[in-house]
Amino acid sequence: MEDNRIMRPISRVMIALSALALLALLFVPIWRIDLAAPQYPEGLYMQIWADHFSGDTEKINGLNHYIGMAHIKDEMFTEFRILPKVIMVLAALGIVAAAWGRRILLVGGLVTLSLFGAWALWRMWDWGYKYGHELDPKAAIKVEGMAYQPPLIGHKQLLNFDAWSTPDIGGWILFGVMALLAGVYFLEVRDLRSKLKARAKASPAS
Amino acid sequence: MTAALLGAAGVAFLAINTMPGCKPNTTKTMVTGDAASKVYVKPGTHDEFYNFVSGGFSGQLAVYGLPSGRLFREIPVFSVDPESGYGYSEETKGMLMTSYGFIPWDDSHHPELSQSNGVPDGKWCFINGNNTPRIALVDLGTFRTKSIIEIPNSAGNHSSPFTTGNSEYVVAGTRFSVPMGDDASRDVSIKTYKENFKGNVSFIHPDPESGRMSIAFQIATPGVNFDLSHAGKGPSEGWFFFSCYNTEQAYSLLEVNASQRDKDFIMAVNWKLAEQLAKDGKGKRVPGKHYSNWWNEETHSAETTVYEDVLQLDPKDHPGLLYFMPCPKSPHGCDVDPTGKYIVGSGKLAALIPVFSFEKIQQAIAANDVEGDFGGIPVLKYESVLHGEVKKPGLGPLHTEFDANGNAYTSFFVSSEIVKWNVEKLEVVDRVPTYYSIGHLCVPGGDSKQPWGKYVIAYNKITKDRYLPTGPELTQSAQLYSIEGDKMELLLDFPTTGEPHYAQAIPAELVKPREVKFFKIEENKHPFVAKGEKETRVERRGKEVHVWMTTIRSHFAPDNIEGVKLGDEVYFHVTNLEQDWDVPHGFAIKGAANAELLIMPGETQTLKWIPTRVGVWPMYCTDFCSALHQEMQGYVRVSPANSNVPLEAYTLSVDAEL
Numbered sequence A: 001m002e003d004n005r006i007m008r009p010i011s012r013v014m015i016a017l018s019a020l021a022l023l024a025l026l027f028v029p030i031w032r033i034d035l036a037a038p039q040y041p042e043g044l045y046m047q048i049w050a051d052h053f054s055g056d057t058e059k060i061n062g063l064n065h066y067i068g069m070a071h072i073k074d075e076m077f078t079e080f081r082i083l084p085k086v087i088m089v090l091a092a093l094g095i096v097a098a099a100w101g102r103r104i105l106l107v108g109g110l111v112t113l114s115l116f117g118a119w120a121l122w123r124m125w126d127w128g129y130k131y132g133h134e135l136d137p138k139a140a141i142k143v144e145g146m147a148y149q150p151p152l153i154g155h156k157q158l159l160n161f162d163a164w165s166t167p168d169i170g171g172w173i174l175f176g177v178m179a180l181l182a183g184v185y186f187l188e189v190r191d192l193r194s195k196l197k198a199r200a201k202a203s204p205a206s
Numbered sequence B: 001m002t003a004a005l006l007g008a009a010g011v012a013f014l015a016i017n018t019m020p021g022c023k024p025n026t027t028k029t030m031v032t033g034d035a036a037s038k039v040y041v042k043p044g045t046h047d048e049f050y051n052f053v054s055g056g057f058s059g060q061l062a063v064y065g066l067p068s069g070r071l072f073r074e075i076p077v078f079s080v081d082p083e084s085g086y087g088y089s090e091e092t093k094g095m096l097m098t099s100y101g102f103i104p105w106d107d108s109h110h111p112e113l114s115q116s117n118g119v120p121d122g123k124w125c126f127i128n129g130n131n132t133p134r135i136a137l138v139d140l141g142t143f144r145t146k147s148i149i150e151i152p153n154s155a156g157n158h159s160s161p162f163t164t165g166n167s168e169y170v171v172a173g174t175r176f177s178v179p180m181g182d183d184a185s186r187d188v189s190i191k192t193y194k195e196n197f198k199g200n201v202s203f204i205h206p207d208p209e210s211g212r213m214s215i216a217f218q219i220a221t222p223g224v225n226f227d228l229s230h231a232g233k234g235p236s237e238g239w240f241f242f243s244c245y246n247t248e249q250a251y252s253l254l255e256v257n258a259s260q261r262d263k264d265f266i267m268a269v270n271w272k273l274a275e276q277l278a279k280d281g282k283g284k285r286v287p288g289k290h291y292s293n294w295w296n297e298e299t300h301s302a303e304t305t306v307y308e309d310v311l312q313l314d315p316k317d318h319p320g321l322l323y324f325m326p327c328p329k330s331p332h333g334c335d336v337d338p339t340g341k342y343i344v345g346s347g348k349l350a351a352l353i354p355v356f357s358f359e360k361i362q363q364a365i366a367a368n369d370v371e372g373d374f375g376g377i378p379v380l381k382y383e384s385v386l387h388g389e390v391k392k393p394g395l396g397p398l399h400t401e402f403d404a405n406g407n408a409y410t411s412f413f414v415s416s417e418i419v420k421w422n423v424e425k426l427e428v429v430d431r432v433p434t435y436y437s438i439g440h441l442c443v444p445g446g447d448s449k450q451p452w453g454k455y456v457i458a459y460n461k462i463t464k465d466r467y468l469p470t471g472p473e474l475t476q477s478a479q480l481y482s483i484e485g486d487k488m489e490l491l492l493d494f495p496t497t498g499e500p501h502y503a504q505a506i507p508a509e510l511v512k513p514r515e516v517k518f519f520k521i522e523e524n525k526h527p528f529v530a531k532g533e534k535e536t537r538v539e540r541r542g543k544e545v546h547v548w549m550t551t552i553r554s555h556f557a558p559d560n561i562e563g564v565k566l567g568d569e570v571y572f573h574v575t576n577l578e579q580d581w582d583v584p585h586g587f588a589i590k591g592a593a594n595a596e597l598l599i600m601p602g603e604t605q606t607l608k609w610i611p612t613r614v615g616v617w618p619m620y621c622t623d624f625c626s627a628l629h630q631e632m633q634g635y636v637r638v639s640p641a642n643s644n645v646p647l648e649a650y651t652l653s654v655d656a657e658l
Helices: A009-026 A057-067 A083-100 A103-133 A169-202 B002-018 B035-039 B190-196 B271-279 B358-366
Strands: A031-037 A040-048 A053-055 A154-158 A161-167 B049-054 B061-066 B071-075 B108-116 B119-129 B134-139 B144-150 B170-173 B198-206 B213-222 B225-231 B239-245 B263-270 B284-296 B301-313 B322-328 B331-336 B342-347 B352-357 B370-374 B377-380 B386-391 B397-402 B407-412 B417-422 B427-433 B438-442 B455-460 B476-482 B489-496 B503-507 B537-541 B544-552 B555-557 B560-565 B569-576 B585-589 B597-599 B604-609 B615-620 B633-639 B648-650
Touching: A009 A083, A009 A103, A009 A169, A040 A057, A053 A057, A083 A103, A103 A169, A161 A169, B035 B489, B049 B108, B049 B455, B061 B489, B108 B503, B119 B503, B144 B213, B170 B225, B170 B239, B198 B225, B198 B239, B198 B271, B213 B271, B213 B284, B239 B271, B239 B331, B239 B342, B263 B271, B263 B331, B263 B342, B271 B301, B322 B342, B322 B352, B322 B358, B342 B358, B342 B397, B342 B407, B352 B358, B358 B377, B397 B438, B407 B438, B417 B438, B438 B503, B455 B503, B537 B560, B537 B648, B544 B560, B544 B585, B569 B585, B569 B597, B585 B604, B597 B604
Parallel strands: B213 B301, B225 B331, B322 B377, B331 B397, B544 B569, B560 B633
Antiparallel strands: A031 A040, A031 A161, A040 A053, A154 A161, B049 B061, B049 B503, B061 B071, B108 B119, B119 B134, B134 B144, B144 B284, B170 B198, B198 B213, B225 B239, B239 B263, B263 B322, B284 B301, B331 B342, B342 B352, B352 B386, B370 B377, B397 B407, B407 B417, B417 B427, B438 B455, B455 B476, B476 B489, B537 B544, B544 B555, B560 B648, B569 B604, B585 B597, B585 B615, B615 B633
16 A cells, blocks of 8 residues: 655655755855945945855955954854855755655755754854954944944945845755745645545545 | 118118128037037936047047047056156156157157957057157057057158058158168258158057057158058058158248149058068168067066167069059048048148049059159059049148048138038038137048948137137137038037047947956066065165055055165055055155156056155055045155164054054
8 A cells, every 4th residue: 555654756856856956055156245335336245155255355345444344254154164064964865855755854854944044044144243243443433333234134224335135046046945845845735635535535434 | 861871871780780691600500409418428327439539749648428528538648647657657667768768758649449340449549659750559448558669760750550451550651751771871961852861651560469569661762741641441451541742852941842733642552562572571671770668467567679670661672562643732631431442632732622543543553554753653643543523622621531321521721611522422512610720530430441420520720719718828629510410510519638630439339348447466467566465565775775565445554664764766666455446546755756656456556766855754645545545644764874774664553553
């Protein structure tokens, strides 16, 4: 008799593909911060990858020294050292789940991914908090009560700059994977229900 | 009765006074209501065309936008520019070196854009130095002078620097013929002009990659004054045409003595043949010391090559190289239409415009249809090579540009107007006054195979009452006309720097993608570069003190220097560490006898400074670089020659100072 705990092949393929998609996070920017000011019509931007920053960080550093912000460099975000490994482990777990095929693993995967996302956002917020608050006391420009923490997501005004924080390709892939897995889970549950219903109809006696 | 007569006279007077057409046209009647909207470029938006305009006696090249007429930049070319340090910094001095030494000025006349397939490509702009014969190449990625070559065996480089269709060559010609050769051959009486004075035309090759220029060959000619020139194109590709006057070979009071003959010449040069002869080793090296200077963008320094001689071709040994075509009278402009079929001579003392046919020139050459020779060069028969004459076009024709619809636009200095005429039919179709006394004119792409048309711009010699007066010396001026309709329409007057001679215009879209925004610091190979503040230092080399200095918003490193002594020469090698667009820093020190520096991001420039008194000397940034620009300063302590103050340089952080 069919094992109800095992997912359909199509769902397992989807999970395997999701796991592979997660690997893309190693090669594309995950988050980005855009800055605009009157004298920067072309804008400044910064991207956060799994293991480094990129973009106009040097220009941003040049500007931020006036208000005493730290130099943005890869070493200051210690998570860069473990993030690629975490992503690889998540992808590996996804492959295992697809191979094994137990539905409960899908639930576990969704929970794990959500925890991962929450952790990553928390780390980013924490980094942004320190970056925006721990200012050099000898900075040339001091604005009473002003902190320069970049927004976690969305828009914020920081002195003469408008700052926008949004997911980049990697962020969208992560959200996409989570949405896909949630969809797969939803369809699996619906399929299981209809199967159980059909079975009940086929053998009303039992 | 008397009262009635007086009354009638009064009415007549009033009638005359109010009659239209009794006063000359003024701008009021010239400009139509919507002219302003046609030249209005909204704040924050860009002009459609770049307009590169010669500075004339300023020696520079000015850059305007069209249709707004706004001035963006004056590019230092032949004249020193203290505001940027061009010609004053140790690195740039070499750009103005010649066999006559350092020449800090010139008279620049004719900008000419480089071409690909006969069309301006937006890569370079050439311009001639008239006085100390030179040609400069301006790079349109950096808008800076990239190379300058001196033209030997020349005096007055006027008919220059016009280009062949793929910028294989740009040309130079002698406005003044002069005696050439060794010292003994040059030290002759001016009265021996006819025997001893010679002209020549030079073909200069710019390297397509580096822009470095060298003289490919010179062609010796009889002694005349070469005035202007243009390359053939299409069917006439491979030929070059030079106007020449003073075929009387006068050497005194030329305004009379060089205006006697009814016809002077346009000289046709078969440059493809000359190129082949040069390649086959048919020329000979003749004395002709000259400098070729080139700006190295990696070392941020000029590099100079000195040549002792030059390859010369003698047309007497090579029939078919040169031909003269009679052209009335004292021709100035020498312009080739976009089809390449017609050559327009503008006899500035003639009452007509002759148009020559390239096809007929070839037929006349093949049939040996000559009327004689001039200095051994065959003179083709005027009637045999003529396409036709534009009759009574105006007074004092000077220059002609073209649109893409078969029309020519000729400037008339004496009658102060632009006359539009049909090249094929030789008929005048429109005329419009200029204010006042137009010299050159420009249609975007108007001397190329594919004119962009749209406007004709007049570059005037006189402004008088056109602008707010500024004493005896008035602004120079250009005027923009629309040529989109059947009638030319005046849109705008705009003032210009120096004296505008020729100008060229090109769609901005062909130039903008080339823009260099800053120099990459990692590619800086200047021998005294400091690629970070850790590399800054001072070093004494005998009487020379070298300072490796950096700038970044908003401080110098080092900003305090001690141990300089009277009698020292201090070299400030300033590297701008910025790596962003539009963040230059300036460097100035009190009592600097040369200039200041303006250093672009990623660049290193050197200012030599000789202190003259003991004391502490201030230095500061002259370019408002940031909110803390006014804090960007430092001190140099100068001690007596026999002092024992050790040489040191420092920048103290807050902690150390407090």
